Amino acid sequence: MKKIDSIPTRKIERVAKLVTTGVKVGGNYLKYYSEKAINPALTKDKLHEENATDIYDGLKELKGSALKVAQMLSMEKNLLPQSYVEKFSLSQFSVPPLSAPLVRKTFKNSFKQYPEEIFDAFTPDSVNAASIGQVHKAEKDGKQLAVKIQYPGVRDSIRTDIALVKPVAVRMFNLQGTSDEYFQEVEDKLTEETDYHLELQQSEAVRLACSQIEGLKFPQYYPEYSSDKIITMDWMRGQHLSEFCQSETNVQKRHQVGQTLWNFYMYQIHALRKFHADPHPGNFLVDAHAQLIAIDFGCMKQIPDSFYKPYFEMSEPKVLNNPVLFKEKLYELEILKTTDSPAEEAFFTAFFGELLALFTQPIQQEEFDFSDATFQQRIADLSEKFTQDKNLRKMNGNRGSKHFIYVNRTFFGLYSLMFDIGAKVRINDFQKYLKT
Secondary structure, three states: OOOEOOOOOOHHHHHHHHHHHHHHHHHHHHHHHHHHHHOOOOOOHHHHHHHHHHHHHHHHHHOHHHHHHHHHHOOOOOOOOHHHHHHHHHHHOEOOOEOHHHHHHHHHHHHOOOHHHHOOEEOOOOOEEOOOEEEEEEEEOOEEEEEEEEOOOHHHHHHHHHHHHHHHHHHHOOOOOOOHHHHHHHHHHHHHHOOHHHHHHHHHHHHHHOOOOOOEEOOOEOHHHOOOOEEEEEOOOOEEHHHHHHHOOOHHHHHHHHHHHHHHHHHHHHHHOEEEOOOOHHHEEEOOOOOEEEOOOOOEEEOOHHHHHHHHHOOOHHHHOOHHHHHHHHHHOOOOOOOOOHHHHHHHHHHHHHHHHHHOOHHHOOEEEOOOHHHHHHHHHHHHHHHHOHHHHHOOOOOOOOOHHHHHHHHHHHHHHHHHHOOEEEOOHHHHHOOO
16 A cells, blocks of 8 residues: 655645545546436446545545544445445545654654664554554564554644535535534544543543443553654454454354443443544454454543433433423424524424434334344435435524534444444443442
């Protein structure tokens, strides 16, 4: 795989790269419609594949928050054509790495030493690379270590990337009025992910708080070999969760991994009120004993009580089935507004009622089978329905508290992982870990 010697960080460089990518996509459309005129039966499959390739190739050179968008979109299996899902999934743990000289320079800037002067052994080539950093294998005093190195300039480019994305998102999702708090929430979280001192603290906190959960493992972290751009932890042996999902034929092992993952998230959300808000396969490994290994805690979301209480109350059958109580919660969560017209109020009440009635099905039961193809299809059908809804496009999409962004993203991501695992889980099993 081609290595990268530099990453565009200045606004003009990043804009130029995006414009170049846009030109390629435009060319793909021209070619498609030219061929379509000759062959009316031509499908968009090839167009999607070419667009996905060109967009991903552009984003992977920008890295940082631009590539993070692709990573997040790769989890939206019901919203994107399969070509995009497959191509963007590469951003989870397989993108072009930094060259060895650039890696050495990063170490020299952080520790005033090169990696080979710090460790007994250090592999100059990365073992995997993702949106914000790449991982190298090292050894110190007989211990196998994983060293994650942040790409240069990632933090500096976040504000630029948000500024580039904002006008497109405002237009696409019809965010009338102020939407600044949404973009600020995303910018703040991306900025936190580039602070490896913070990630180390968060990783240790989660490791200690969740150590009692069966089937769950964490690496140990080493502050003495870490900095704001480098973080060192134990080398954990296992396969990425996506590889496990593709290759594991033992149903019991799949159930075990799924139960552990479910318990891990439910415990964080309901006991800690702070959770790992980046649930994609690249952040989890599975060892030979079907134990789940959590390896990345750069993105953590705190849930304030003012949001937690109405959010989960809204999912209870007694609220879902009571129009008056349900509407109260919609106002409490800023989904409905006092300035709404009767038509807007009716539309969004029905919209979220239908959405929650489906998505809360798993938590309404004692046991749920995430391999249920019927449930997956209903989600796909609902996503398609909302995507095509012309009324939704016209309505003000600026809805709900800013906390929805990462809470909903986490549940969508968790459901996606649970579907891939195909596990049958005991929904309330996590409660055995709660303090009485």
